[in-house]
Amino acid sequence: MSEQQAPKAKKESVKQVSSIWLVPLVAIGIGLWMFYQYITSQGPEITLNMGTAEGIEVGKTEIKALNVKVGVVTDVTLNDDYTSITVKAQMDKDAARMLKEDTLFWVVKPRIGKEGVSGLETLLSGAYIQLQPGRNGDEEREFTVLDIPPVAPPDAKGLRLVLTHNEAGKLGVGDPVLYEGFTVGRVEKVSFDPETKKAHYQLFIFEPYNSLIRKRTRFWLTSGVDLNMSAEGFNLKIGSIESLITGGVSFRVPKGRDPGELITKDLSKFRLYNNLKQVRERFFDEYLEYVMLFDESVRGLNPGAPIEYRGIRVGTVQKVPLSLRTMREGFTNKQIPVLVRIELGRVLDHVNYASLGDLKTNLEREFDGGLRASLKTGNLLTGALLIDLELYPDEPPIKQREYANYDLFPTKAGGFAQIQKQIMAILNKVNELPVEDTLLSLNATLQTSQKTLAAAEGVAQELRGLLAKNDTQAIPGEIRESLQQIQQTLNGFGPDAQPYQNLEQALAQFEQVMAELQPVLRQLNEKPNSLIFTGEKTPDPIPVGGVQ
Secondary structure, eight states, X not given: OOGGGOOOOOOOOOOOOOGGGHHHHHHHHHHHHHXXXXXXXXXXXXXXXXXXXXXXXXXXXXXXXXXXXXXXXXXXXXXXXXXXXXXXXXXXXXXXXXXXXXXXXXXXXXEXXXXXXXXXXXXXXXXXXXXXXXXXXXXXXXXXXXXXXXXXXXXXXXXXXXXXXXXXXXXXXXXXXXXXXXXEEEEEEEEEETXXXXXXXEEEEETTGGGGOBTTOEEXXXXXXXXXXXXXXXXXXXXXXXXXXXXXXXXXOOTTSOOOSBOOSTTEEEEEESSHHHHHHTTOOOEEEEEEEESXXXXXXXXXXXXXXXXXXXXXXXXXXXXXXXXXXXXXXXXXXXXXXXXXXXXXXXXXXXXXXXXXXXXXXXXXXXXXXXXXXXXXTTOOEEEEEEEOTTSOOOOOXXXXXXXXXXXXXXXXXXXXXXXXXXXXXXXXXXXXXXXXXXXXXXXXXXXXXXXXXXXXXXXXXXXXXHHXXXXXXXXXXXXXXXXXXXXXXXXXXXXXXXXXXXXHHHHHHHHHHHHHHHHHHXXXXXXXXXXXXXXXXXXXXXXX
16 A cells, blocks of 8 residues: 555644643632632721830730730831831721720730739730720721720719819829728829910719719818828828828818709819818908018918917918018018918808908907907927917007008017016116126125124134133032022922911911901992991881780
């Protein structure tokens, strides 16, 4: 069979896809599906501004809400001016609804604060960022991380208040808010307003204690130990253990005052006082200002010292001295001006005055009646002084009524000043005594006494010489003989002597005669004429013719 007759093969193109390509196609589909799932499950990216990146790690530091992971940190960079840290974080899809204007973030790490020890679980797991979900406002994607955890969540039940004070640093975040020593709230935020130059302290009062906040509620700083030494004596107060360590703020409506209506509006403003004493003083807003002029030293008289009338406080010292410019004569002026306030609220507790005008009119009458002010020692230990008011009816009427555009309150030297004047008067009299003449006379007297003593000594020597003579020593024997003769003479008048016995017999006879004379004397006493007429009666005559 020749080559020309050989059959030829027919070529046909066959279109066929190999099954091997199904594997990459499936892989691509699965990848696309996973990418879609990733994209759809991702939440928004947020920006967090922090002061420091301590404890923050990219890809490791989680964001948690109620201990559930809702995001992770993806980037940490310095901001443009290198003053803070900018943190980027990827949030879960479910976390998008938590990101509101009032959402809060803070770093959870080991912390020792005023409320105790917290964040110990992060010692092993590392720090994380805590998210507190927001409730109000629009969605937000940029936040500032708090330095410390918030005191209460935005939706917590209670009342938020703002206290104002002229000085910053009086309170710190977390400090307790006390009512009668019991913690009813916390300091939530501290700020300073440069325009008003006042510090603002935001408090959160927990429910149900918010019902204690009234219109006339007063807030004051509470220190652990409050020791006050003044003219009124010692005053020691000790707060709670927590306030003893950290301090805090207390509040209440002062006793005897109308509490006013209930405060329900958040962020209502109140004034923060330094202490409870300042709170009490601020209730005496109606007062009369006077100037008192004192001739004595005002050392120990401080602003805030009480003005009392027989132990009842009626006012307060405002300024000591009023002003050196009011002392026109400079240091040659003997009087120190002191500005005081007579407070109507204090006087109303004891006397019924309807207004300041009535009080001023009455005081002017009292001035004419002898009402005077004087300095007295209020505390012997500290030397603090107070001003005491008393009536002195003998005082002359006052002539000066004003001083430096202030009404003048008449004064009188205090007891100590009077004692000083009396002592000075005594010393002046002592100085006026003729001491030199007295000393000269005394010197002359001493010289005369010395001469007399010398003469007495000469007499004593002569007496000793006289006693030493034999004639003088013989005198005692002669004296004894004379005494014996006198004794013998006296013995002759004794009971056994004859003269004594004769005298006794004579006295016996005299007594007998007197006994016999007693009837005669009695008869003469009864009938003095018995010596002339007999004592017998003559019988009555009988007529002769009468006999039968």
